[in-house]
Amino acid sequence: MLRTTGATLASGLVLGGATGLGGAQEAYRVVQDGNCTPLVPLQGDVPVEEFYTYNAPKTHYSGTGDIVALQDPHASRLFLYTGPDGVTSLVFVHGMAQREDPVGGGSASFVIKGVPPSAEWAVRDDDYGSVMTTSPEGEQILNTQLDQWDIEETQMTVNWTWGTGNTDGAVLKNLADLDAIVIENSFNEDTPLYGKKYTGKVDRWEALTGDMADPQAVPLEMGVPITIEPGSC
Template sequence: MNDKSLALALVALVAFGGLAAVAQPVAANTTTPPTNDGYVVEQAGDCHQIEALSSSGTVEAFYDYRNHETHSEGVDRMYSSYGTEHLQEDNTSVLFLHQGTDGLSLVMIHDQVDGDTTGGVATFEISGVPAETEWVVQDDLYEGETNMVEWYDEDGWIGADWIWSEARTDGGAIQGGLNDEFAMTIHPAFNEDAALYDDEDIYDPDFHENGTIDDWEALSGDVDDPDSIDLSLEEPVTIRTGTCDDPSVSYDQPSDGDGDELTATIEGADASDEVALQPLTGTDAAATFDGIAVTDLEGNASVTFANDADGLPAAPSDIETLSSLAVSSDSLEGSSATVTFSVDANTLEEQHLSPDEIALYEADGDEWEQVPTEVTDQTGAEYRYSAEITSFEGLMIAEQQDELTDDGSASSGDTDDGGASSMPGFAAGGALSALAVVGALLVARGRLQR
């Protein structure tokens, strides 16, 4: 090797090492998405397998909501859904999953446009929705005092209060997070039980003209000629992934409307099952809890999530804490779970933390125990993590205290690289590795010269 070649090698290797330390790519996500065997609708102990209604467009195009703002004169635009006329019935509310080019959505439609109906009122509160779920179709949504519909999108639940007049529909569609495993519980209130029934504070309390919803149906199968399943107007309904042989998961109704507490009820679990639960997102939106998959559970259980850190242990004063979630259950002893969570990339930068310096902690009595945590994915805005827990008392996302070994124990912390991660691309010693190779080349050159 001549001096020129050696110089080129030195430049290339040092540059490569520097890039390795600066670029910090994230390891590819090696997790396998859950396999959905289908969908079911459950109410009061009855379970029915259902199929999503499929179309070749988006749910917004399928619903085809029209009002004076969305469509010009000369087009039917009676503040209603025109794309689902073939699914509508007088004095009937329908509920179904829609599969389109924008993924899976949950659709709800009350009454029939141009039908023989005087109007109606209804309230839906849907608990256990994924954090990314949002209203993508809102019937009604327009500017004006005659628009009295109320829309809600809170941590752990989403909902609406509808009121409509004769020969019109109301309803909407929600979307987001439904392409993976989910369970959502719809708490209905029709007619006199609805929030806007005879509400004197709205523009026109008599807008519904005493119209009623007499039937509630879940639709399944062929989008042009679906099967219908009769539902009770009085009982909650859960729609979830899986089959009727899988454990049932349902969520309670928001008690105070602020979404600060959510209870999941599990029924019929077997130790071999993995039960996916949707927690609340936590105390800070910069770091959010995405899911908890429970294993080794036999029979029934309930788990309550709360965005309240008052009952949790005090966080260590020497680490940066990002978010916490209170968890309580007297029926998960002996079970374990996989917790997935996300951290905002800008927050990490502001706190001068690298992605691999974040860990999950589980509450154990009056102390926090750090558990092995893995970065699983990166988007442009956030990093995603996975960790295993065995305690169901509380969770905290925070800066790691010590680098953990593969068996979960803390290392001595006597490293010179400040706690380098085992993830490719996050090694602070990347440049040092390059220099080591350069040293080897120098030695080899010396030997060749001798």
């Protein structure tokens, strides 16, 4: 179950302080346009790659693991995830993996600056090149990814576009030596890939925080940079 706060972060929303298991978890915050909210990592019992489960089975190029419970077909979401090994990762997921009555779709473009040296891009959705897939009618189809990735040592630029019933996203694993990550963002018509194949639109950009079973969805203002960093509000 997800709870949505009633105001955008950019309008000055400040939630309660971040506390982790046993009070030992490091505090994080997200800041947008001078306004701050605690970003409490969601606690999971599987590694983040399994939680996301990209490209399994091989014909589903979407996040199909437990992350489905946190997806929304009309939203782009980000959150911190701490697995059983204590490693905290930054997770991005756009859209929702649906096989029945699919809806949604959209385009997003992020420039992510300040990637810490310890971190790795453990999931890139999509980043499969070209693959042969089989349609429901048994026809062999060559699929070539549209998403564009430019990964440097401390920065990544990615352009995503996804259709109905699918996701795009990424996982930046291990924020142990995080200083500050800045995310410049654009959506829909303001992105390079909008209209290249898909014309669906993202309605909301949200940060999830709190408890895995009942996280809060904090609205973010699309098009305004955010900073994710250690610390409290």
